[in-house]
Amino acid sequence: MKKQTAMNRDWIATARTLSEALPYLQRYEGAIVVVKFGGNAMGDDEAMSTFARDCVLMRQVGVNPVIVHGGGPMINEMLEKLDVKSEFVRGKRVTDAATMQVVEMVLSGQVNKRIVQALNEQGGKGVGLSGKDANMIICTQTDPELGLVGTPDEIDTTILHSMFRSDIIPVIAPIGMGRNGETFNINGDTAAGAIAAALKADRLLLLTDVAGVKNKEGEVVTAISAQQIRDMTEDGTIAGGMIPKTETALAAIEGGVRAVVILDGRAPNAVLLELFTEHGAGSMIRAD
Ligand SMILES: Nc1ncnc2c1ncn2[C@@H]1O[C@H](COP(=O)(O)OP(=O)(O)O)[C@@H](O)[C@H]1O
Numbered sequence: 001m002k003k004q005t006a007m008n009r010d011w012i013a014t015a016r017t018l019s020e021a022l023p024y025l026q027r028y029e030g031a032i033v034v035v036k037f038g039g040n041a042m043g044d045d046e047a048m049s050t051f052a053r054d055c056v057l058m059r060q061v062g063v064n065p066v067i068v069h070g071g072g073p074m075i076n077e078m079l080e081k082l083d084v085k086s087e088f089v090r091g092k093r094v095t096d097a098a099t100m101q102v103v104e105m106v107l108s109g110q111v112n113k114r115i116v117q118a119l120n121e122q123g124g125k126g127v128g129l130s131g132k133d134a135n136m137i138i139c140t141q142t143d144p145e146l147g148l149v150g151t152p153d154e155i156d157t158t159i160l161h162s163m164f165r166s167d168i169i170p171v172i173a174p175i176g177m178g179r180n181g182e183t184f185n186i187n188g189d190t191a192a193g194a195i196a197a198a199l200k201a202d203r204l205l206l207l208t209d210v211a212g213v214k215n216k217e218g219e220v221v222t223a224i225s226a227q228q229i230r231d232m233t234e235d236g237t238i239a240g241g242m243i244p245k246t247e248t249a250l251a252a253i254e255g256g257v258r259a260v261v262i263l264d265g266r267a268p269n270a271v272l273l274e275l276f277t278e279h280g281a282g283s284m285i286r287a288d
């Protein structure tokens with residue numbers, strides 16, 4: 001009898017959560033939400049299924065999710081197997097022609113298809129693309145020191161809009177084309193930010209493996225201004241892989257994205273919690 005009461009309490013709490021989601025569901029109907037799913041945020045198959053389920057649910061309630069993925073750790077693993085050395089400069093992989101081949105194979109062939117499959121197993125319609133498809137991302141070289149690393153210069157979102165109309169969830173590998181036929185490796189955060197800005201997205205969610213942007217004391221800053229980001233980068237509090245993330249956040253806001261959230265993608269249902277409950281997670285960056 002006692003057990004049943006506890007169960008009832010659980011159901012009541014679940015019903016309350018659903019009911020409290022109404023204003024959020026209304027706010028996000030028709031919204032475009034770009035989700036960057038970083039390689040470090042991708043967990044085991046169960047975590048992948050949970051993430052996919054959240055994205056399919058988003059689509060089901062009228063949100064237009066766009067997934068832009070990373071896969072840095074998976075690229076590292078393959079490069080190691082092939083005995084190709086790799087190094088990062090300011091959070092970006094120095095990419096020569098041989099490395100580029102491996103990057104494209106792992107991102108487009110392996111990681112992209114894993115996410116597409118997970119979405120489709122949850123009843124969604126995931127379609128995999130890279131920035132090369134339908135001329136979506138045209139790049140210029142970021143810096144000769146980094147080799148074939150590209151900075152998105154022109155984004156064509158036509159294909160994405162036609163996917164939204166067909167209930168398709170686009171899953172995009174961060175690879176772009178140069179104007180002279182080159183293939184460029186784009187940092188996943190940079191690609192997600194550029195796509196979010198081109199779509200004037202309502203939200204850009206950067207899923208990673210930390211709870212948010214941490215200050216000197218190691219505490220997550222829940223709301224962070226552009227100026228705070230610049231100061232924290234200057235004094236080294238923001239370092240490594242967090243640099244492209246915060247740079248992306250600033251560029252995305254400037255490009256017309258309403259808000260960017262950096263959050264822990266390994267936390268179960270992180271995306272749903274952020275969008276549809278009052279328990280938003282991570283660090284939110286808005287225009288100053
Ligand atoms: N101020 C900071 N706050 C949080 N994380 C930081 C900070 N500075 C550096 N980092 C590092 O950035 C990492 C996230 O970047 P990265 O590993 O590239 O993630 P992803 O693979 O998800 O893109 C964190 O795991 C952390 O080690």
Ligand SMILES: CC(=O)N[C@@H](CCC(=O)OP(=O)(O)O)C(=O)O
Pocket residue numbers: 037038039040069070071072073075091092093103149150174185186187188189
């Ligand atoms: C230029 C550059 O650094 N490209 C990245 C692309 C993948 C990526 O960004 O993956 P994560 O999001 O998992 O870090 C790379 O080669 O690792």
